[in-house]
Amino acid sequence: MPASSADLTVSLLDDARALAGDIADLRHRLHREPEIGLELPRTQEKVLAALDGLGYEVSTGVDTTSVTAVLRGTGADAGGGGDAGERPVVLLRGDMDALPVQEKTGVHYASRTEGAMHACGHDLHTSMLVGAANLLAARRDQLAGDVVLMFQPGEEGFDGAGVMLREGVLDAAGRRPAAAYGLHVMSSMAAGGTVMSRPGAVMSSSDGLFVTVHGAGGHGSAPFAAKDPVTVAAEMVMALQSMVTRQFDVFDPVVVTVGMLQAGTKRNVIPETARLEATIRSFSPEAKARLKASVPRLLESIAAAHGLAATVDYCEEYPLTVNDGAESAFARRAVDELLGAGRYRELANPLAGSEDFSRVLAEVPGAFLFLSAVPDGTDHAEAAYNHSPYALFDDAVLPEGTALYARLALERLAATRP
Ligand SMILES: [Zn+2]
Numbered sequence: 296m297p298a299s300s301a302d303l304t305v306s307l308l309d310d311a312r313a314l315a316g317d318i319a320d321l322r323h324r325l326h327r328e329p330e331i332g333l334e335l336p337r338t339q340e341k342v343l344a345a346l347d348g349l350g351y352e353v354s355t356g357v358d359t360t361s362v363t364a365v366l367r368g369t370g371a372d373a374g375g376g377g378d379a380g381e382r383p384v385v386l387l388r389g390d391m392d393a394l395p396v397q398e399k400t401g402v403h404y405a406s407r408t409e410g411a412m413h414a415c416g417h418d419l420h421t422s423m424l425v426g427a428a429n430l431l432a433a434r435r436d437q438l439a440g441d442v443v444l445m446f447q448p449g450e451e452g453f454d455g456a457g458v459m460l461r462e463g464v465l466d467a468a469g470r471r472p473a474a475a476y477g478l479h480v481m482s483s484m485a486a487g488g489t490v491m492s493r494p495g496a497v498m499s500s501s502d503g504l505f506v507t508v509h510g511a512g513g514h515g516s517a518p519f520a521a522k523d524p525v526t527v528a529a530e531m532v533m534a535l536q537s538m539v540t541r542q543f544d545v546f547d548p549v550v551v552t553v554g555m556l557q558a559g560t561k562r563n564v565i566p567e568t569a570r571l572e573a574t575i576r577s578f579s580p581e582a583k584a585r586l587k588a589s590v591p592r593l594l595e596s597i598a599a600a601h602g603l604a605a606t607v608d609y610c611e612e613y614p615l616t617v618n619d620g621a622e623s624a625f626a627r628r629a630v631d632e633l634l635g636a637g638r639y640r641e642l643a644n645p646l647a648g649s650e651d652f653s654r655v656l657a658e659v660p661g662a663f664l665f666l667s668a669v670p671d672g673t674d675h676a677e678a679a680y681n682h683s684p685y686a687l688f689d690d691a692v693l694p695e696g697t698a699l700y701a702r703l704a705l706e707r708l709a710a711t712r713p
Contacts, residue, residue, distance in 0.1 A: 307430060307701055308633065311694035314426050318697060319690045321345060322422035323404035329393030329411040329418070333359040333449040333458065338391050338421070342446050345425045349432040351444070354467070359458045362446035363467045366431055368438025368708065383440035383711040384468040385704045386475040386659065388652055389424030390417045390450035399684040415681045416480035416668060416688040419696065421446060423478065426697030431704060440708040441468040445655075454613070456651035465658060473711055474622055475661035476703045477652045478696055480668040482686040483678040485640060488695060490630045491665040493642040494623040498616035498663070499550075500583050501649035504573040505608040506531065506594055515563035525558045527601050528569035531594050532556065535573065538593055543582060550576040550647060576647050578615065587611070616645075616653035619660035625710070626662040626703060633702045634695060666699070668692045 311318075321341065330338050339360040346353055351364035368382070398405050398412035406412045424444055431442055445464050449455025465471055485491060508528050513521025535551045543549045551573055558569035575590070577583045591607040598605035630639040642665075652663055668688035669675045679685035 311698040318426040325418040364444040383473040386472040388445040388477040389420035423696040427700035430701040485667040487669040499576040500615040502575040503610040521565040524569035613649040
């Protein structure tokens with residue numbers, strides 16, 4: 296690494312701390328006015344205003360209110376006279392959307408929008424990435440390549456990353472990124488300021504299951520004259536759990552949760568149909584492929600065994616989030632050097648949540664890191680989890696997250712100097 300690495304770290308953290316008030320102010324304004332889904336016009340407005348004048352090439356999405364900002368680094372290639380077309384690109388991602396949760400934190404900057412809350416901390420991601428935009432713009436002459444900032448709507452179940460990929464975020468700088476990094480704050484799990492990740496699978500894949508059992512309605516006293524979809528649906532719910540334990544490797548876990556089960560109108564009427572919906576999580580491509588084959592076969596066969604039919608829609612949602620081994624090690628070193636040894640904790644297992652940043656990491660090597668934002672003095676084991684109406688994310692992590700984003704880009708571009 297360049298000899299200036301240590302100085303760079305000090306100045307990055309100092310500069311991020313100097314910006315802490317502005318970053319927190321943006322975070323509070325985003326938090327007060329949360330927006331859900333792919334259309335976040337007020338959020339987009341705030342990000343565009345914050346990037347104005349920093350020297351980025353800024354573009355916005357068509358099918359979603361995304362913001363893509365490209366900074367052209369002017370730092371010299373160590374090799375000299377290199378082809379500008381070969382200069383590396385690094386992508387940093389911050390998601391921007393909120394959740395349909397009624398906030399109960401009582402913080403002074405609490406949501407003023409009924410039924411919407413930044414309960415997953417994406418307001419911190421957005422403001423830290425804006426902070427990093429400032430730090431990087433001030434170091435343009437040290438950037439040995441270009442940086443793409445991906446401000447993404449619709450992470451919470453709307454596949455905003457998929458939309459941005461279709462709209463060309465990976466080609467925003469004219470060349471594919473050499474690496475991509477994302478941060479996610481946590482309101483529990485570890486003491487505030489802890490950075491957590493792991494090489495390989497870091498978050499689960501998620502699929503959706505939508506089933507309709509087609510029976511024939513009738514009188515509750517005469518089931519032999521009807522085709523009861525209720526008993527068949529009940530058998531399906533239990534059989535899915537048996538399938539998990541009998542058909543899947545215990546060391547490659549699968550989670551199936553039937554979260555919705557609906558049938559009937561009255562106790563003595565056999566309904567025409569029954570419906571169930573499930574979320575399915577897995578941690579390897581093999582398990583995902585097997586689920587996609589096993590689940591429809593199992594459910595259709597159960598219906599057929601009872602002389603009924605079932606429509607089974609197995610929908611692949613977010614892929615497995617996989618950290619590249621080398622990028623994960625690089626990010627870990629960046630955390631150690633920036634924040635000091637002991638701040639990084641390697642996760643023993645992936646988290647069972649899912650992320651659409653997985654779509655970026657499927658195309659570009661990179662790493663996804665968790666940053667605990669548990670307030671000082673709060674027991675992280677007792678703290679409300681992300682998505683809770685009580686989830687608290689402390690402003691104290693904003694400068695460090697900001698500096699970490701910037702550090703990853705600066706250092707990674709320096710590392711790929713020819
Ligand atoms: Zn989230």
